[in-house]
Amino acid sequence: MPSPLTLQQFRADLAELLHQEPEEVNLEDNPVSAGLDSLRLVTLVERWEQHGIVVSFIDLAELPSFRGWWQLLAERHAEGREAGRRGDA
Numbered sequence: 001m002p003s004p005l006t007l008q009q010f011r012a013d014l015a016e017l018l019h020q021e022p023e024e025v026n027l028e029d030n031p032v033s034a035g036l037d038s039l040r041l042v043t044l045v046e047r048w049e050q051h052g053i054v055v056s057f058i059d060l061a062e063l064p065s066f067r068g069w070w071q072l073l074a075e076r077h078a079e080g081r082e083a084g085r086r087g088d089a
Helices: 007-018 038-049 057-061 066-086
Strands: none
Touching: 007 038, 007 066, 038 057, 057 066
């Protein structure tokens, strides 16, 4: 079973691609304005899939802030855990 994605890891993943420290990542920032391009976004989607979170490039591209991303990832993680308990996964 993959390890859960934590907010700390989420911030670290963003910081790595933004060339920042995790504590410098402002969750209210717009991802495009912060400097994430489509290639980096795909990299993040693939990385988060390793945590068992199914999310698409488009799902994230439609959201205006990193906070929105985190909320979506947390929801998808919870859905995946629930499906796993029911045996759907």
